[in-house]
Amino acid sequence: MNWLRKNSEVIILPLIYVVIFLLQKNKILNNYVIQIIMLAGVNIIMTQSLNLVNGMTGQNSIGHAGFMAVGAYVSALFSKIIFNAAAMPPTMQTIFFLLATIAGGIGAAIFGFLIGMPTLRLKGDYLAIVTLGFGEVIRSIIRITPAVGAARGLTGIPKLASLFWIFVFVVITIYICRNYMDSAYGRGCLAIRDNEVAADTMGINTSKYKVQAFVTSAFIAGIAGSMYAHTLRYLHPDVFSYTKSTDFLVYLYAGGVGSISGSILGAFILTALPEVLRFMNEWRLVIYGGLLVIIILFRPVGMFGGKEFAFLKLKTGGIQHIGFSNLFQRKTKKTIVANEEASR
Amino acid sequence: MEKFIQLLVYGLQLGSIYALLAIGYTMVFGIIRMINMAHGDFLMMGSYAVFFIVSLFFADQMLGPAIALFVILAGASITGFIGVGVERIAYKPLRNRPKISSMIAAIGVSLFTQNFFRAIPFIGPNPRTFPKLLKDVLFYVGPIQLSLVRIVVIILSIVIMSVLYFIIMKTTIGMEMRAASCDKDASSLMGINVNRVISATFFIGAGLAAISGAFYANNYPVLTVTMGATLGNKAFIAAVIGGIGDIRGAVLGGFIMGVIEIMISSVYSELAYGISFVVLIIILLLKPEGLLGKPMIEKV
Numbered sequence: 001m002n003w004l005r006k007n008s009e010v011i012i013l014p015l016i017y018v019v020i021f022l023l024q025k026n027k028i029l030n031n032y033v034i035q036i037i038m039l040a041g042v043n044i045i046m047t048q049s050l051n052l053v054n055g056m057t058g059q060n061s062i063g064h065a066g067f068m069a070v071g072a073y074v075s076a077l078f079s080k081i082i083f084n085a086a087a088m089p090p091t092m093q094t095i096f097f098l099l100a101t102i103a104g105g106i107g108a109a110i111f112g113f114l115i116g117m118p119t120l121r122l123k124g125d126y127l128a129i130v131t132l133g134f135g136e137v138i139r140s141i142i143r144i145t146p147a148v149g150a151a152r153g154l155t156g157i158p159k160l161a162s163l164f165w166i167f168v169f170v171v172i173t174i175y176i177c178r179n180y181m182d183s184a185y186g187r188g189c190l191a192i193r194d195n196e197v198a199a200d201t202m203g204i205n206t207s208k209y210k211v212q213a214f215v216t217s218a219f220i221a222g223i224a225g226s227m228y229a230h231t232l233r234y235l236h237p238d239v240f241s242y243t244k245s246t247d248f249l250v251y252l253y254a255g256g257v258g259s260i261s262g263s264i265l266g267a268f269i270l271t272a273l274p275e276v277l278r279f280m281n282e283w284r285l286v287i288y289g290g291l292l293v294i295i296i297l298f299r300p301v302g303m304f305g306g307k308e309f310a311f312l313k314l315k316t317g318g319i320q321h322i323g324f325s326n327l328f329q330r331k332t333k334k335t336i337v338a339n340e341e342a343s344r
Numbered sequence: 345m346e347k348f349i350q351l352l353v354y355g356l357q358l359g360s361i362y363a364l365l366a367i368g369y370t371m372v373f374g375i376i377r378m379i380n381m382a383h384g385d386f387l388m389m390g391s392y393a394v395f396f397i398v399s400l401f402f403a404d405q406m407l408g409p410a411i412a413l414f415v416i417l418a419g420a421s422i423t424g425f426i427g428v429g430v431e432r433i434a435y436k437p438l439r440n441r442p443k444i445s446s447m448i449a450a451i452g453v454s455l456f457t458q459n460f461f462r463a464i465p466f467i468g469p470n471p472r473t474f475p476k477l478l479k480d481v482l483f484y485v486g487p488i489q490l491s492l493v494r495i496v497v498i499i500l501s502i503v504i505m506s507v508l509y510f511i512i513m514k515t516t517i518g519m520e521m522r523a524a525s526c527d528k529d530a531s532s533l534m535g536i537n538v539n540r541v542i543s544a545t546f547f548i549g550a551g552l553a554a555i556s557g558a559f560y561a562n563n564y565p566v567l568t569v570t571m572g573a574t575l576g577n578k579a580f581i582a583a584v585i586g587g588i589g590d591i592r593g594a595v596l597g598g599f600i601m602g603v604i605e606i607m608i609s610s611v612y613s614e615l616a617y618g619i620s621f622v623v624l625i626i627i628l629l630l631k632p633e634g635l636l637g638k639p640m641i642e643k644v
Binding site: 054060118119126128129132133134136137139140141143144151242243246254257282283285286288289290292293297300 | 379381434437438441442444445448449451452453454455456457458459460462463469573577581584612614615617618619621622624625628629632
């Protein structure tokens, strides 16, 4: 009972699922809307994954679609090989689907480790540039590998992901992220985000914490990739281009970086928005881009930056956004002078 | 050997396009510490500007070298003013915010411009064919076939870069730029109008992007609204390889990128884009501040 009270997302999000499910059963939501909700779920998982690195640890990864691509291709290959080998009952299908998803996650996590290990030791924006490069390298490798369909794309992936499974993974992801933030590791990450040098001085092994967060994030991105592959049943390397990575960045920063509610709502609203604006034809993406600029100009921390739904608040109190106080205040001459004096 | 020299010329020509574009990235980063994700779109706007000037005033006729240069410069100044406007509207209010906010704003600007250009009827989603600005002459040096336009593009780029270097090193506005990139607050206390300096930086950066767009379109004469994205990414890599914030580094990085890309795509074209990133990652791991960059010292 106590556990349920502390982890109320485990109750509230399934309630949302039940509502959507009932609406679907009563033919109020058609398949098109359900498909958009499923893609929004995938985007929510990805944005959570990005939030772990960009929002909580303060490292800038701008090539996260690369990890999604690894997860998608690994899991799609896995399930394609298994399901071509033998026909099987639905229970076994589900089990192998879950195995494929975990395989995708592990594949992405391995790449996350390989990328994070050397680059997270560097200071500055280098992680951003290297992740951008990584995403593009993965894409070029996929484009020239015949085993995964090369530039034609990978077809014939069994449709195993359903609204139910995507919801399950969204809940698991949110549960993991929230508890990660609340654990000693997460506190270490928050400390690194707020002031890396101070965190180092206080005895936090900064590279270790950064790599841990990065690998966890890559794992979650791989799972999102698997969901994506088993929803759309077709993968093309160009889908996971740099544009896809910026989409997730946009969801995260327009939604509210560092805030779990913000990244959920950002991903959901901004996935749905282009579809809602469809009646405007070619002008819809113009409005989308314009809105994004307006959001960032008038609310630089994002729509829900520094805020959290009550049921997603950290269990131990409001430490979550402590480092964001400096995001809210404009850097005045006074603070600049204070910083200068401190550095002497 | 002949093939090597020929590829080298092609590489240097592509490299000069990258270098002109990378200078804009590096100048903006040097002064306001921001990665301008919309910089590639200035290239797109510039090549469209030149396209419209040519098709409005000089329809279907070969331009002389002087007029061609004039047209390119006119397109560059139009794009330069657009660049200043973009900075004023979208980036200036975020100047004291975390860098990542202005980067997201730049992504928004890029989305907006690309789709805006696609949506307005007289540009539209269909690719346009860029007119040939100059009549190309092929000539031979021994067994090597060279194209006059390619050579002219390389020489012209080097001239433009030298002029830029002169502006930055010898003129007042250049000195102000260097001061502002060193310490924005202190230089503003010394009476430098930092807003004016940043506007000038964006004007020069966007103008150079437009020039490189015209050069690019002269060689690969297909204009699309998304042409800036890939080129912008590559130029950004070039700026990072050379050491971001350093103009000589951007030029060096641009030429390295161009030559590597042409050499690799002559062997296996699918790999070219990936390999340039591999080169970037290797250089960053060996020398994190880039080839000519100075290591940044973190003050506590």
